[in-house]
Amino acid sequence: MNHSFLSSLKHMFKLDPNRPITENQIEQLCHTETGAIIVGGTLGVTYEDSQALLKQIRMHGKIAIQEISNLQAIVPGFDYYFIPLVVNAQDPKWILNVHHEALKRYGEWVNWNQVFVEGYIILNEDSSVAKLTKSKVPTELEDVLAYARIVDQMLRLPILYVEYSGKYGNPDWLKAIQQIVEYSQIFYGGGIHSYEKAVEMSQYAHTIIVGNLIYEDFPTALKTVPVKGVSYTQIEE
Ligand SMILES: CC(C)=CCC/C(C)=C/CC/C(C)=C/CC/C(C)=C/CC/C(C)=C/CC/C(C)=C/CC/C(C)=C/COP(=O)(O)OP(=O)(O)O
Numbered sequence: 001m002n003h004s005f006l007s008s009l010k011h012m013f014k015l016d017p018n019r020p021i022t023e024n025q026i027e028q029l030c031h032t033e034t035g036a037i038i039v040g041g042t043l044g045v046t047y048e049d050s051q052a053l054l055k056q057i058r059m060h061g062k063i064a065i066q067e068i069s070n071l072q073a074i075v076p077g078f079d080y081y082f083i084p085l086v087v088n089a090q091d092p093k094w095i096l097n098v099h100h101e102a103l104k105r106y107g108e109w110v111n112w113n114q115v116f117v118e119g120y121i122i123l124n125e126d127s128s129v130a131k132l133t134k135s136k137v138p139t140e141l142e143d144v145l146a147y148a149r150i151v152d153q154m155l156r157l158p159i160l161y162v163e164y165s166g167k168y169g170n171p172d173w174l175k176a177i178q179q180i181v182e183y184s185q186i187f188y189g190g191g192i193h194s195y196e197k198a199v200e201m202s203q204y205a206h207t208i209i210v211g212n213l214i215y216e217d218f219p220t221a222l223k224t225v226p227v228k229g230v231s232y233t234q235i236e237e
């Protein structure tokens with residue numbers, strides 16, 4: 001592991017610019033021990049909504065990361081940018097075509113020290129992201145591990161994002177992924193709806209991400225963050 005910022009992240013919240021949240025709720029999220037706040041979603045993400053979230057996160061001094069999902073909504077001023085690359089997408093637009101388009105427009109202004117590419121494996125076929133990217137969702141572990149090897153060993157991407165968006169994943173699969181990954185930081189996201197689930201997936205992922213729960217059960221979302229000094233079970237680096 002050679003990315004000190006990434007390796008400091010145990011937990012992150014993901015705010016969807018397309019969903020309503022109050023200023024007070026953002027303040028409460030920022031005052032937890034979460035490592036950073038990601039701004040991103042699959043559908044209906046606009047420049048204005050993303051910028052409004054950035055402003056509020058900034059007010060509370062938390063690290064703000066934009067996860068870019070469409071070209072029209074790239075907002076300058078975030079601390080970091082995460083660029084998804086969906087390795088099981090079947091629609092070529094979402095493999096590298098959209099990235100090519102982005103770099104044609106913005107390539108000369110990108111500060112690469114702020115950018116991390118995320119190799120996404122989409123594992124919930126009912127999620128918006130699976131439908132948008134026409135992802136081929138594996139049903140066998142051996143296929144998942146082959147995708148993980150593409151991200152980790154073949155492409156050497158800094159982040160392997162195991163994405164179950166909207167559904168809790170299979171901890172055995174995460175454990176198997178953890179056992180073969182050597183380089184990438186493992187992000188896990190999907191269906192974390194309690195502190196216990198956060199602890200369970202933190203055994204197998206370096207970083208867990210909580211999204212929908214913020215909008216469905218705010219008090220429980222706050223409770224998924226490890227308390228200062230009482231961290232989740234640490235995984236060996
Ligand atoms: C000038 C300046 C500020 C430059 C900085 C910008 C920068 C670093 C540019 C780099 C150039 C570049 C390569 C940009 C990439 C552009 C781009 C549009 C990439 C597409 C990425 C992609 C494959 C998107 C598909 C969707 C996806 C993977 C989204 C990720 C987020 C996600 C999975 C959210 C979960 O969805 P959610 O909304 O929660 O789902 P539900 O609705 O079901 O809940």
Ligand SMILES: O=P(O)(O)OC[C@@H](O)CO
Nearest residue numbers: 165166189190191211212
């Ligand atoms: O919304 P949930 O299911 O928490 O998933 C979080 C994140 O992985 C979505 O990109």
Ligand SMILES: [Mg+2]
Nearest residue numbers: 016041211212
């Ligand atoms: Mg969501």
